[in-house]
């Protein structure tokens with residue numbers, strides 16, 4: 743049995759301690775509880791702790807929980823790779839899409855947003871490690887991608903997201919997180935309209951403390967809150 747309320751307390755304490763180690767304000771870090779594979783009852787236990795930011799990988803699963811909980815119960819984040827034909831649904835339910843990772847998806851967001859008279863709020867996912875298995879824009883292509891989004895309008899980019907290669911040793915993630923922070927700072931200097939890279943979505947259960955030390959403003963945490971996934 744996992745104890746969700748206790749786990750949330752521990753994660754909060756660790757995030758705050760890591761922020762202080764990094765010379766940062768703990769309030770500048772938002773914990774996103776990653777709810778994939780979890781039940782609605784488990785999600786309710788998280789919401790009862792006062793944590794209101796939730797992340798889902800798949801739009802279908804997000805929709806089930808969104809419907810069961812009521813659309814306004816939480817702030818939802820889409821964090822997983824998104825099929826182009828799910829872009830519209832993601833826009834309707836999520837406050838922020840962390841996984842804008844390719845031109846075709848940017849095109850679809852812009853198309854739907856323009857048609858519906860809306861703007862889309864997103865983070866650009868960057869494949870910092872260069873691992874072939876990882877989604878995301880290559881670091882070398884980031885500025886070009888941001889320029890095209892900026893010129894087209896419709897998508898507001900609030901920051902960058904990355905996933906470090908899985909490793910038992912969290913310190914192995916540090917150079918990737920640091921690189922993401924530097925990439926954001928570099929691109930921010932271009933002052934592109936509609937692009938304001940103040941958020942860094944990085945860090946999961948195994949490496950969120952390192953991520954916060956390196957400047958994460960959004961950490962995506964599943965296992966450390968809910969226990970091991972089945």
Ligand SMILES: *Cc1c(COP(=O)(O)O)cnc(C)c1O
Pocket residue numbers: 776778799821822905946947948962963964965966
């Ligand atoms: C599953 C997932 C997480 C959370 O993983 P944990 O190791 O359980 O904390 C974070 N980000 C993404 C993109 C995920 O798919």
